[in-house]
Amino acid sequence: NAGVTQTPKFRVLKTGQSMTLLCAQDMNHEYMYWYRQDPGMGLRLIHYSVGEGTTAKGEVPDGYNVSRLKKQNFLLGLESAAPSQTSVYFCASSSPPLNAELFFGEGSRLTVL
């Protein structure tokens, strides 16, 4: 079972470069999320999507853009990377009921020099 797959798993960027993180889920989940995890700050929600073609801002959306063109994919883009975006990024997906758990990907470690 693939579940939630993130690519790439590691990436090093120079300040100002752009990149896209891809999240793919095969569970037909409606909701998808992008979080970043930083030491001492837990998981912070960047953007989320409640369905194909919809996106919404989370707690820390600045510097990121997202797209959900297909139900199974949720892309996170950095147009001009900054050192403050060095982090581990986790994608997650879930179904609509509030009691449904989130299923997480393995994470993508991004370093911006």
Place this chain on the structure above:
Amino acid sequence: AQSVSQHNHHVILSEAASLELGCNYSYGGTVNLFWYVQYPGQHLQLLLKYFSGDPLVKGIKGFEAEFIKSKFSFNLRKPSVQWSDTAEYFCAVNARNSGGYQKVTFGIGTKLQVIP
């Protein structure tokens, strides 16, 4: 806006000691509460959840949590920890935001280190 507070950021215990990790949330409506665990180098996995019924819920690996509505709390407990419980533990709340969509908010996490 919903928020989650975890009181203990770093806990060190010896094997067989009892564990209690505090979690308080802030939200006025109906919520669903979760504890997730992240083992070193891995992604988050569900430990247990509460959405209705018995406020004492049991999860995997001997963990349990008690929902106390009057205190807005959902503390995690385990009677006797093992070295393999060394991990980071996250409390989370899932509630509907003003747009009617569900939104999951996490606490900052508690790192548990169990000493053999």
